[in-house]
Amino acid sequence: MSKATFHLTFPERLVQEPMVHRMGTQFGLVPNIRRANIDERSAWIILDLEGADEDVAAAVAWLVEQGVKVDRIDEGS
Numbered sequence: 001m002s003k004a005t006f007h008l009t010f011p012e013r014l015v016q017e018p019m020v021h022r023m024g025t026q027f028g029l030v031p032n033i034r035r036a037n038i039d040e041r042s043a044w045i046i047l048d049l050e051g052a053d054e055d056v057a058a059a060v061a062w063l064v065e066q067g068v069k070v071d072r073i074d075e076g077s
Helices: 019-027 053-066
Strands: 002-010 030-038 043-051 069-073
Touching (some): 002 053, 053 069
Antiparallel strands (some): 030 043
């Protein structure tokens, strides 16, 4: 198990979708929202993901396929 932190930026069409829940369920990850800003047209989230490295990588690839901009945040930065 490992933990990684990401900054996710969602396109308007996904703001109302339960993307964090879907990702956690589909890939067996434990998400922890550390900070977020969500309104009707835009959303960003700082998110910890805990799970197996390959599951985190698969979840990130899935988010990108859905149109989410994903940036990894290095701890200590």
